[in-house]
Amino acid sequence: MKRYYQPEIETASAEQIRAWQDERLVKQVQHVWDSVPYYRKKMEERGVTPADVRSVDDLHKLPFLTKDDLRECYPYGLMGKPVKDCVRIQSTSGTTGRRVVAFYTQHDLDLWEDCCARAIVAAGGTDEDVCQVSYGYGLFTGGPGLNGGSHKVGCLTLPMSSGNTERQLQFMTDLGTTILCCTPSYAAYLAESIHERGLRDKIKLKAGIFGAEAWSEEMRRDVEKQLGIKAYDIYGLTEISGPGVSFECEEQTGMHVNEDHFIAEIIDPNTGEVLPDGTKGELVFTSLTKEAFPLLRYRTRDICVLSRKKCSCGRTFVKMAKPMGRSDDMLIVKGVNVFPSQIETVLLEQGYQANYQIIVDRVDHTDTLEVQVEMTPENFSDSLARITDMEKTLVGALKAMLGIYAKVKLVAPRSITRSEGKAVRVIDKRKI
Numbered sequence: 297m298k299r300y301y302q303p304e305i306e307t308a309s310a311e312q313i314r315a316w317q318d319e320r321l322v323k324q325v326q327h328v329w330d331s332v333p334y335y336r337k338k339m340e341e342r343g344v345t346p347a348d349v350r351s352v353d354d355l356h357k358l359p360f361l362t363k364d365d366l367r368e369c370y371p372y373g374l375m376g377k378p379v380k381d382c383v384r385i386q387s388t389s390g391t392t393g394r395r396v397v398a399f400y401t402q403h404d405l406d407l408w409e410d411c412c413a414r415a416i417v418a419a420g421g422t423d424e425d426v427c428q429v430s431y432g433y434g435l436f437t438g439g440p441g442l443n444g445g446s447h448k449v450g451c452l453t454l455p456m457s458s459g460n461t462e463r464q465l466q467f468m469t470d471l472g473t474t475i476l477c478c479t480p481s482y483a484a485y486l487a488e489s490i491h492e493r494g495l496r497d498k499i500k501l502k503a504g505i506f507g508a509e510a511w512s513e514e515m516r517r518d519v520e521k522q523l524g525i526k527a528y529d530i531y532g533l534t535e536i537s538g539p540g541v542s543f544e545c546e547e548q549t550g551m552h553v554n555e556d557h558f559i560a561e562i563i564d565p566n567t568g569e570v571l572p573d574g575t576k577g578e579l580v581f582t583s584l585t586k587e588a589f590p591l592l593r594y595r596t597r598d599i600c601v602l603s604r605k606k607c608s609c610g611r612t613f614v615k616m617a618k619p620m621g622r623s624d625d626m627l628i629v630k631g632v633n634v635f636p637s638q639i640e641t642v643l644l645e646q647g648y649q650a651n652y653q654i655i656v657d658r659v660d661h662t663d664t665l666e667v668q669v670e671m672t673p674e675n676f677s678d679s680l681a682r683i684t685d686m687e688k689t690l691v692g693a694l695k696a697m698l699g700i701y702a703k704v705k706l707v708a709p710r711s712i713t714r715s716e717g718k719a720v721r722v723i724d725k726r727k728i
Contacts, residue, residue, distance in 0.1 A: 412445025
């Protein structure tokens, strides 16, 4: 079986990867200096010129970019190429503030699709596979990225987009889908729907490529069991390109960063200090080959760890752990940092599925935390005493994980609104 899409790159020596990065960083810094007045001004304010950046060792001299910079520069302020050279935009959902709009030249798209093709091949994909892309299309990067990657691998590509579950299942069974690409929460929903309809023996899935939202190892194992597949993580940001910035191999111990296109750093989110590999901190990316939207030292706000431990798959790219939360939108409840992934881990360990909502409020100047959890059909009960006992057990388990009290409310199966895109896990009612 083919293990790599571009073996000469994915298994390159550390020295070769470093040589690529040094050369491309120097070129990119000069490109940004010449083409992006906003970032040039930030460099000047920091007292840095392109002459000061001769290799990756000098990366720390450059200023950071944040999502606030991107919103301030909306729409064209960070473009590195004129409009006539750009062929597409992608955009974030814009749930807060202005949308973030990323631009692409045709060359940018080709490289992005290469990165997604690497992820598909790493998941076992070949030109004999049927790849069902159930990420959203349009402005969202998920659908277009995996769609292009699937084409490059040579898979029969089903451009389903998200939603319309009945049609998803019809095509999955009729056309013999072998690789499913979607958010993990939608994969769990599809698995639930497949079992409800008795279609488990009619699907031919072997792998899933799931990203765009946080999910735990417990959720991975549950989806793998329900669908009879191997589930692979994929990571990306619209600001950097989209999915395919990093991807998981069969070892499933972290995602390989495509280091020929991106430099990954881990920093202290409070001080900006660069931290050594193996230390938990905020993930920062520098785009080495992006022409139209070349971001240098972009702060993702994702918290994770980088590792250069040798991988059994043979790839030599650095690995990033599954993000452990975010430095900006983590919940702070009664002074304690709370990540939804922690709550999800407890629920799955206690035998519940990942169908829940976290409701945070402030009553009489005191934070309150409530977790609404769906009972499974197996543990569903209309006995008030039994439900109360189950809730008490969950309260104790959550207290042990979080260190604070969380009210638990068990609700009937399928009573929490299902998501066909990104799951809405947190409702924060506080006015803070």
